[in-house]
Amino acid sequence: MNEQELLALRQRAMRAAEAYGCHAGIEMVHFLDSADDPPGSLHLKIVVAHRSALGELLSQETNVLLATHDYGASVEEIVRQAATELAER
Numbered sequence: 001m002n003e004q005e006l007l008a009l010r011q012r013a014m015r016a017a018e019a020y021g022c023h024a025g026i027e028m029v030h031f032l033d034s035a036d037d038p039p040g041s042l043h044l045k046i047v048v049a050h051r052s053a054l055g056e057l058l059s060q061e062t063n064v065l066l067a068t069h070d071y072g073a074s075v076e077e078i079v080r081q082a083a084t085e086l087a088e089r
Contacts, residue, residue, distance in 0.1 A: 001028065001042060001071075009075050013046065016076040020083035022050040026075065029063060041067040046075065048082035050089075058086050 010026050017024035029043040037043075044066065049059040060082040066074050 005071075009044075009071055012072045013075050013079045016079040017048055017083050020050070020080070020087050022048050022079075022083040022086060024048045024079045024083075037065065038067045040069060041065055042071060044075070046078050046082070048079055048086060050083065050086040052089065058089055060086060 006026070006028065010024075013024040013026050025047045027045050029045050042065070044064055046062045046064060047059060049057060051057055062078055062082065064074075064078060068074055
């Protein structure tokens with residue numbers, strides 16, 4: 001994955017999070033790479049953050065191995081799920 005593709009994933013994650021009043025960030029996690037990983041897989045750390053009505057910062061961090069080529073849809077689903085959980089707190 002090159003920098004442009006990673007930037008596009010970050011933008012999709014941010015847009016998905018904003019729909020729930022949250023913020024999202026993504027970074028590649030190279031130290032988790034394993035010889036057993038499927039070809040084309042991608043290790044990411046996805047962080048979703050939300051400020052509660054009381055001003056408390058809530059966040060959820062997920063380390064994930066994406067073994068699909070539709071990384072964008074997978075990232076959006078993870079972000080939506082995390083944002084929903086944070087909004088319910």
